[in-house]
Amino acid sequence: MxxxxxxxxxxxxxxxxxxxxxxxxxxxxxxxxxxxxxxxxxxxxxxxxxxxxxxxxxxxxxxxxxxxxxxxxxxxPVRIVVDEFDISRSRKRTIAKNADVIRRLRAPSATSEQFSMLRAYLDTRHSDGGMADMTVLDYASMVEETSVDTVIIEYLVRDRHSREERLIAAALTDRLTDGLSMVYSFFEPEESARGLGRYMILDHVSFAQELGLPYVYLGYWVNGSGKMDYKKQFQPLETLGTRGWSRMGASTRS
Structure with a gap:
């Protein structure tokens, strides 16, 4: 073809x-x-x-x-319907675990702190994945080589005594006319008990609400792939088919 x-x-x-x-x-x-x-x-x-x-x-x-x-x-393709998204008990627990987290928007410019966290994330959780050999130059290209409206959303915690801020998660996110698109996100593996992957999605829903945007795009849900099944947790979801966007059945909601 x-x-x-x-x-x-x-x-x-x-x-x-x-x-x-x-x-x-x-x-x-x-x-x-x-x-x-x-x-x-x-x-x-x-x-x-x-x-x-x-x-x-x-x-x-x-x-x-x-x-x-x-x-x-x-x-x-799947996207979260922001206006109908409710905060269930388990979602509230995730938000409560991260009540001390600060969201900060940065221009799409790679930093050594981001890359160090990304390398720890890849080595711990995706050592056999397609990005396992990513170098600092690869990361800089991923973040900086684009002409679209994009941003790095950093998630930080502040030390109670020194008041210094420490990066624990980050998301490369595009701002679209009808929503936010989560291009790639990663977090500090030592903070895994916080549920940061889940938290970042919940925070993107909150951020979209603040901006008055109707959707958060999560990329692809892959039927039959365990590593992509987590996306079904973020109902209400819409999926894109031959007849356009339609509601995914809420078989999993948490």
Whole structure:
């Protein structure tokens, strides 16, 4: 199938889209993946990012991509419906554990403190993943090589005695016209008891509410992948299918 055929299949005629070669799927063992992608640049980058995210794409640096596997449709775009999101008991417990956490927005510029925490996170939790060999230059590229409206959201705690602040989590987040898109998040593994991965999602919902934005985009839920199943916890969720966005069944709610 040619690039043009793939573009027509996904309703993307008129833009410059390309297709990757088949590669091992990082989520489902024994399967192969392909992606359709385009470049984000210039004054229209943020608007294009917003438009294509609503159509199921995901950003990585100055690329925006969509799974385009001919024999598989396991990757499903999901987004949290902010206005209908309620704080259940377990969500309240997570928020209470992190009552001392400070949210701070930073320009998309990599720091040594962020990278040191990222390396600890990868070595502890994702040593066999696709980012396991990430260098400081790779991290700087991930954060800084983009023309879209993006920000690093840092989560810090302040020492009671010295009053110095310590970084414990961070999220690279795009600001879209209709929501926030969590591009990548990571945290200090020694603080795992706080449930920081879950907390950052809850805080993004809160932040979207503050900004008056209706959605938090979580990327892809992959049917059959244990490592992606946590996203189902953040109901109400919408999934993107052939007929547009629709509500995911609330089989898991916590």
């Amino acid at each position: 040619s690039n043009e055929d793939f573009a027509r299949r996904f309703g993307l005629e008129g833009g410059e889209f390309y297709i990757t070669a088949p590669a091992p799927c990082p989520y489902l063992k024994g399967r192969r993946e392909r992606k359709i992608f385009s470049y984000l640049s210039g004054e229209t980058a943020s608007a294009t990012n917003s438009l294509l995210t609503r159509r199921g794409f995901r950003r990585s640096q100055n690329l925006i991509y969509l799974p385009a596997c001919e024999a598989c449709s396991a990757c499903v």
